[in-house]
Amino acid sequence: MSMRFDSTDNRLALLATVVLGLLLLAGCSDPADAQASTAKDEKERREVVLSVPDMSCPMCPITVRRALNGVDGVYEAEADLDTKQARAVFDPARTDPEALIAAIENAGFSATVKGERDE
Incomplete structure (x- = not known):
């Protein structure tokens, strides 16, 4: 018997x-x-919470999140309509809270730093 x-x-x-x-x-x-x-x-990694008081409709948090995610050095971003806040985790060597605020302002909203911490 042979195997082939x-x-x-x-x-x-x-x-x-x-x-x-x-x-x-x-x-x-x-x-x-x-x-x-x-x-x-x-x-x-650093985390910042931003106050975004101009968010007023269900599309606003999506726009804010996209603006934050468009900044080089942002690892994750989220925005909440109920609290009117955004949170971003970022690399402080590549960006800073001022650049995140500028991105939100370029999207048509005002923003200020609510809190910042190392992650």
């Missing part, structure tokens, strides 16, 4: 070998590098 391998079997074997190799390489990363990277990312 065709090109499909060879391709599957090659694919399995490549996947296994990639999984092994992924497991070989240095945990110290990963921790240093995480610590660096945490240092480069």
Whole structure:
């Protein structure tokens, strides 16, 4: 009884070998590098809460959020119509609250810093 391998079997074997190799390489990363990277990312994040009193309709928070997300260095942004506030998490090396306020003002709203903290 002889077994016959065709090109499909060879391709599957090659694919399995490549996947296994990639999984092994992924497991070989240095945990110290990963921790240093995480610590660096945490240092480069700051959160600011902005008062945006001009928001008056359901589209306003969407416009404010898009304006904030358009600023280089913003990681995440949200805006709330009920509280008339916006929150942004950003990299202080790439932007600052003044630039975030300017982006909101360019979108047609007034804004002031309500609170700022390191994240």
